[in-house]
Amino acid sequence: MPDLTGYSMPSVLALFLLAALLVWISGTRLAQYGDEIAERLQLTREFIGLIFLATVTELPEIVTTFTAAQVENAALVLGNMFGGITMQTAILAVADFFAVRHALTSWPRKPTHALVAVMLIVLLSALLAVTFIGDRALFSHVGIGAICLSLGFPVVIALQRGFDQKASWAPVDLPDEDRPSKARQRADGTLSECRTQVLVLRAGLFSLLILGAGMVLALSADALAQKTSLGGSFIGASLLAAATSLPELSTTLAAARLGAYTMAIANIFGSNLIMLALILPADLAYEPGPILSQADASAQFSIATGIMVTAIYVAGILIRRTPNLLGAGLDSWLVMGVYLASLAGLYLMN
Structure with a gap:
């Protein structure tokens, strides 16, 4: 992998x-393509958000995790993954602030979002337990905990699909469905002229663009961590996590503006699940030993805050009519407060 540590600080920042910027632009376009593909193939927006958008927008995390693990920067890997969970959940709060008429958690019509979030909390709790007791290598340098946690993603997807088909829970007192926004109407007018094959091809091209930009983000963040005194854990949980979460931010905001609120929520929860699945490839690339054994207090703190913000949104989904405060749900304000407090805590710990 190229080494950017020899470049000057302004060059690395540039x-x-x-x-x-490339990640942001690509993420915005992918939300529009995902919404149109869902309409044409008669797929639910929850499924598109949980599978398609979540996987594509996680490409920067996949690249940065693998790249940082290869250069044996465990603090950057774990900080990016675990700090990214809190960061990505806070993106829902940003969408609630700027792109949603009612509280964001008032919109889901099905209980599947709550189910996925609860399973995410279970996996994060198991992850936190593994970091306390330490991971043990099953073969070579790959840990048992990394293997088990990575299997959680397909299990949750299977549960979600099965539960979605036979759910009997019916929410009441829901806000009226939004009419298609002007942004949605403009997007439909442009994309409706494209064939489905062309849409899929464009989505693939923007996915590759995110992939390449994600590698640059990882290498430049590693160089910044070495050139500053902030350390890999703080850089990973703040700067790198924020940058690699730009696809989630752009796609979530774009989906919310299109009125696809359930796709926006599923995108974030799905991205966080994939983040846990990345532990295994990170462990494979990190040769000194099981990477979870390198988890320090900063990583454990990030996992704890990830559990907190996910639990807050579970409560919001179950309450349905979340109280509004200055145009956003109370749960979103609490999530944003936890995220900002987590950054302050990580800074103090370094």
Whole structure:
């Protein structure tokens, strides 16, 4: 992998910002394509958000995790993954602030979002337990905990699909469905002229663009961690996590503006599940030993805050009519408060 540590600080920052811009643009377009593909193939927006958008928008995390693990920067890997969970959940709060008429958690019509979030909390709790007791290698340098946690994603998807088909829970007192926004109407007018094959091809091209930009983000963040005194854990949980979460931010905001609120929520929860699945490839790339054994207090703190913000949104989904405060749900304000407090805590711990 190229080494950017020899470049000057302004050059590294310029590369970082350029890659972040490319990720933002690509993420916005992918939300529009995903919404149109869901309409044409008669797929639910929850499924598109949980599978398609979540997987594509996680490409920067996949690249940065694998790249940082190869250069044996365990603090950056774990900080990016675990800090990214809190960061990505806070993206829902940003969408609630700027792109939603009612509280975001008032919109889901099915209980599957709550189910996925609860399973995410279970997996995060198991992850936190593994970091306390330490991971043990099953073969070579790959840990048992990494293997088990990575299997959680397909299990949750299977549960979600099965529960979605026979759910008997019916929410009441829901806000009226939004009419298609002007952004949605403009997007439909443009994309409706494209064939489905062309849409899929464009989505693939933007996915590759995110992939390449994600590698640049990882390398530049590693260089910044070495050139500053902030350390890999703080850089990973703040700067790198924020940059690699730009696809989630752009796609979530775009989906919310299109009125696809359930796709936006599923995108974030699905991305966080994939983040846990990345532990296994990170463990494979990190040769000194099981990477979870390198989890320090900062990583454990990030996992704990990830559990907190996910639980807050579970409560919001179950309450349905979340109280509004200055145009956003109370749960979103609490999530944003936890995220900002987590950054302050990580800074103090370094």
